[in-house]
Amino acid sequence: MDAEITVTELDLDLVPTVARLCAQALDLPEDAAEADAIVDVLWPRAAVDRPVIGLGAYRGDDLVGVLIGSVSPSEPGTGHVDLVAVLPGQRRRGVGRALLARAEQALAEHGVTEVLLAGNPPYYAWPGIDVRYTPAVCAALALGYQQDRTAWNMTADLSYDESPALRSTTAAEDRLAGQGITVRRAERADLPALTAFARSTFGGAWDGELAGSVGREGAGCHLAERAGKVLGFAAYGSSRPSWFGPMGTAPAAEGSGIGGVLLRRCLRDQRAAGLDRAEIGWVGPVPFYSGSAGARIERVFFLYRRTLPTS
Template identity: 35%
Template sequence: MRTIQPLRKEDAPALLSLWNSVAEYDRLTLPLLNEKIWGDVDFDAQLSLAMFEGEQLAGFATAVCRQTPQQTTGIIKLLAVDADFQRDGVASELCQALEERCQAQGAIEMRVGESAPNYLTPGVDTRYKAAAELFHARQYVVKGQACNMQVDLAEWSHRNLPSQVQVNNTDSITYARATPADEPAIRDFLEQHWPSWWGEVSVALSNTPSTLHLAMDGDRVIGFAAHNANNRGTGWFGPMGTCPQYRGRGIGAKLLAICLDDMYQAGYPTATIPWVGPVEFYRQQCGAVVSREFVRFSKTLV
């Protein structure tokens, strides 16, 4: 007999074992699993479900509801089914339960993976063919693509130093590692340009030492770059942004170099640049290469 139950923290080792047995390209550690599930600011026990066949764990799935002024969106963060129960309806039943529960909380749309600021992947890896088939069968539609890029930090460090990055017309601009005293200025800056990024930026600011680097014009923040703000301990870069009126002067390139050097000095062999927009910028500035490609799925709830 199959039953659906809320995930329990004491089941984390079993969940991790199941996940790592089927998620070939997204292996987790116990701390990362906890970060993705119980560490999410929007964690809801009603949206984190395990399916059992008798007493055997057949699969599990987690979702969150993210709210913006425009709408509430349900996002499936993790979904895994034991190999012995695949293509037996387990994944679809878990999706159905999450969709219904998200809709009951006001969600009008479902997404997969892209649960920033706390997310594992920005969609479904194109190599997970069965997952794509599942979401197509459940009337999800493709909303776009995304990619991650990767930088070999040892190779990058041999030919790049932050001090060598040229910055134009920026005599008044300084660069520094952020401290808690900078929080009001950082919040003001993000509120003007990227209010949804505070979640990740706040994590970087809270790290010891801070993994958030700032570009300042006087006492004004005009750019930033962060790392270790999501998927902590894995070499995750970002987010990064420069005030629009200061773009084109090399400030972003300087912040990128400072941040990558910080990661290299911390011992990371590679940097993952996730959910990349300006692919050519990263390719040119640090030799980043596309390492993963994703499909972004969406479903309207009616």
């Protein structure tokens, strides 16, 4: 007979233990390989500006599953389940159900009335549940979560010199220079102007993602400016080392070619760091990334939500 499942809150000193379990429990190789970075961004880094909960499911003394959840910084009544990982041998034995039930209770104690199985930018590792994690999709539906959105990532191939993702930007940069536009790597001193531009032009949480990209090891950002005014940016490595984004161009500069230049400068950085592929996360303009970098849609995610019952 199985030992009873016990779910407890975990302290931050167990981050390495949680990362090791995730490396075993995440079935997709690209996720398992980045387990350390995923746990870091979802837990200690996210806890800087929002309530975060870390839960562990135990059978006896053995940790068999973990969950990380958080409260939306912009919508206090909304909570997110950011990660659920259960060891392969423990699946379909009530571990995920026990973790989600406790997470809903803990989030409700923070004033949450609706829970999303979806990323909570700027600290996220997936837009939602990758459709290839079929048991997680089945569990979400069984627990009363309703799918309300679909998202996708695209992949840029960095494995060979002639890849469209690595095309030279020299001629385009020369053309932009003739229009008074400078393209360069962003530095920490650029963050106030970059984040102000992102907030005023696009809203959302991109300013936080930029703060996680500029000046961080394994991450970076390039910008375009004219007369000291930011016209666009592209960043990578904020949420995960192999991920590209966010990027944005001022509406007045759309069609200038700035976006393609910034994108490929970042992808060359990622290739120089040893990556043979880059994931473009939570993609909007599919045709742009396809044309500028030969990127393809390769990951699809279902996003779910559930309104918590009132007592």
